[in-house]
Amino acid sequence: MFNFAALKTNMKKDVSTEQKIKDAARKVFMTKGFSGCTTREIAKSVGINVALLNYYFRSKGKLFELIxxxxxxxxxxxxxxxxxxxxxxxxxxxxxxxxxxxxxxxxxxxxxxxxxxxxxxxxxxxxxxxxxxxxxxxxxxxxxxxxxxxxxxxxxxxxxxxxxxxxxxxxxxxxxxxxxxxxxxxxxxxxxxxxxxxxxxxxxxxxxxxxxxxxxx
Amino acid sequence: MFNFAALKTNMKKDVSTEQKIKDAARKVFMTKGFSGCTTREIAKSVGINVALLNYYFRSKGKLFELIxxxxxxxxxxxxxxxxxxxxxxxxxxxxxxxxxxxxxxxxxxxxxxxxxxxxxxxxxxxxxxxxxxxxxxxxxxxxxxxxxxxxxxxxxxxxxxxxxxxxxxxxxxxxxxxxxxxxxxxxxxxxxxxxxxxxxxxxxxxxxxxxxxxxxx
DNA sequence: ACTTATTTTAAACAATTGTTTAAAATCGAT
DNA sequence: ATCGATTTTAAACAATTGTTTAAAATAAGT
Structure with a gap:
């Protein structure tokens, strides 16, 4: 059977945690700027760990660039x-x-x-x-x-x-x-x-x- | 004799270190924003210690407000x-x-x-x-x-x-x-x-x- | 010259920063 | 139920942060 694992998990990530982080990051970055906020602040507003933020996006800078x-x-x-x-x-x-x-x-x-x-x-x-x-x-x-x-x-x-x-x-x-x-x-x-x-x-x-x-x- | 001490020292500060800090802070804050820079960065660009910056101005925030x-x-x-x-x-x-x-x-x-x-x-x-x-x-x-x-x-x-x-x-x-x-x-x-x-x-x-x-x- | 006030420094402070590591939890497929 | 991959967490990391303390250097007044 073909390996649909990657596809499936991608589809799941899109509507779930990854997007939630993006949304929260957008809101926080918008109001406080890049150096005006912390990764922990963003993580907390999503209800997740700081490490998970770096698991999806490589760094604070990369996430900011995306937003x-x-x-x-x-x-x-x-x-x-x-x-x-x-x-x-x-x-x-x-x-x-x-x-x-x-x-x-x-x-x-x-x-x-x-x-x-x-x-x-x-x-x-x-x-x-x-x-x-x-x-x-x-x-x-x-x-x-x-x-x-x-x-x-x-x-x-x-x-x-x-x-x-x-x-x-x-x-x-x-x-x-x-x-x-x-x-x-x-x-x-x-x-x-x-x-x-x-x-x-x-x-x-x-x-x-x-x-x-x-x-x- | 009257006490001109305060007046004298004030006049000296104005043209000297205090103003130099203000000038440097203005330049750094302008280009990097409040949270985008550090007090040490400002102090270094003047050639002084960080503590001296807090001696003249009470805090980073107070200095920024001034600028x-x-x-x-x-x-x-x-x-x-x-x-x-x-x-x-x-x-x-x-x-x-x-x-x-x-x-x-x-x-x-x-x-x-x-x-x-x-x-x-x-x-x-x-x-x-x-x-x-x-x-x-x-x-x-x-x-x-x-x-x-x-x-x-x-x-x-x-x-x-x-x-x-x-x-x-x-x-x-x-x-x-x-x-x-x-x-x-x-x-x-x-x-x-x-x-x-x-x-x-x-x-x-x-x-x-x-x-x-x-x-x- | 001596004393006092002002200016400057070095060092330390506790807190916070972004990031990483390794272990735990969750999930899907067999 | 078990295995393997994915997702999530707790903990620790070294570095940096703003600020303070206490001592040194400098200047001023007598």
Whole structure:
């Protein structure tokens, strides 16, 4: 008979302990950073031994790398979803901003975690090159270039376009502590500002990127 | 004779060891974060003993708090500088963006350090209430409210205005690693994108905030 | 020169860190 | 029920952590 042992055990691990460790690690790493937490802290939150964590993943660093890469992937995928829609560019723009704010409300720690994690901790170099291909496959770049050639979209480098979107969607989420601290507002007021900001960003970016087709006043 | 001992020794400490520790701590904390570095690392970079660090500052946490507060103050002051100028609001807007990009090119680690530091590390609550007063004293809020009442400036909550400026100035700097990683560009290309972005942001924000007085095309 | 206060150091502290080793428990298949 | 592999644990590891203590060096005042 064929040896299905490895396959079976793999299937079992996936839904069980290994995934539970990943989930716990994600939560802890997200809120405390790589060097801000201990492997024992993660293990305890799963209800397992520290050694078991190193049994599944080789080290704290390896586990962190895994979580960081998954976070980055989630983040890219949240954009890809929109690019794949069959909609005119301006509708995609509005939808991207809506979805981005919606996605980030569910994962508010993600942007800061990615940027902080990318900058220092876990010395291991993360391969980000795959993500560019992921974005390219959606055809969004060609779509923009065509719109720019037709004079429908303002001629702006795609990196700058990316910066415009990310800046205005991610930063408002990342800066919650700072904004609440400086302006002495509570979570409710901040939430209200955020909702208003979404509409502001939508109008501002549409007006800037598609000046001819979208004139107001 | 009066006792000038305390005054004298204070003056000597300021230019000497105490300040050297602060400078070194700032550099190390900025690049590695609170839990990403050790007191011994800071002490070694100054060329002193670990105990001396605790002699001047009571603990690692106290020292970090000091550095974080100073960083936040620098950051606020970079804005205050512009608000105090005697210029029309639109010129202040352009100047603010120029100065902000200039300031952040000199201290590119500052925004990420502030946001990461504010979010987790150094449990001690930082009093940010003073900064609101610092901004109020420049009269910028009244100036904006007046311009809004006159229909010269778009009616947008000042917190949202703050978010617009900070998002578009700070995020491009903070996201260097991510942008370079995803788009596979080097420091030179990133620098070029940043320079172009400054002009983009200037035009976009001016157009959005002062739609009546600044029409293009 | 002597005394006193300030600055600096070396050494030790208990606690915690990531990781490993070896033994126990669990499970699936015969 | 038994065997073999997989999963889990308890214990120990050496290294590092922030902090403290007590003694030494330096500076200042008289």
């Amino acid at each position: 960081l890469e998954a976070a980055l992937s989630d983040f890219i995928e949240s954009m890809v979803d929109v690019f794949q829609q069959d909609l005119p560019l301006e509708d995609k723009t509005r939808m991207l901003i809506d979805k981005e704010f919606e996605f980030l409300r569910k994962h508010p720690e993600l942007p800061l975690f990615i940027h902080a994690g990318l900058n220092q901790e876990s010395d291991a170099e993360l391969d980000q090159s795959k993500f560019l291909g992921r974005l390219h496959k959606t055809g969004i770049f060609e779509e923009c270039e065509k719109a720019q050639a037709q004079g429908h979209m303002r001629k702006v480098n795609m990196i700058n376009v990316t910066l415009l979107f990310m800046s205005n969607c991610h930063f408002p989420i990342m800066s919650k502590k700072l904004i609440c601290g400086i302006y002495q507002i509570d979570d409710n007021e901040h939430e209200a500002r955020l909702n208003e900001h979404k509409e502001i960003v939508k109008e501002m970016l549409i007006n800037y990127l598609f000046p001819n087709t979208n004139k107001h006043a | 974080l507060e100073a960083a936040l103050s620098d950051f606020i002051e970079s804005m205050v500088d512009v608000f105090q100028q005697d210029l029309p609001l639109e010129d202040k807007t352009r100047m603010l963006i120029d100065k902000e990009f200039e300031f952040l090119r000199k201290h590119p680690e500052l925004p990420l350090f502030i946001h990461a530091g504010l979010n987790q590390e150094s449990d001690a609550e930082l009093d940010q209430s003073k900064f609101l007063g610092r901004l109020h004293k420049t009269g910028i809020f009244e100036e904006c409210e007046k311009a809004q009442a006159q229909g010269h400036m778009r009616k947008v909550n000042m917190i949202n205005v703050t978010l617009l400026f900070m998002s578009n100035c700070h995020f491009p700097i903070m996201s260097k690693k991510l942008i370079c990683g995803i788009y596979q560009i080097d420091d030179n290309e990133h620098e070029a994108r940043l320079n172009e972005h400054k002009e983009i942001v200037k035009e976009m924000l001016i157009n959005y905030l002062f739609p009546n007085t600044n029409k293009h095309a």
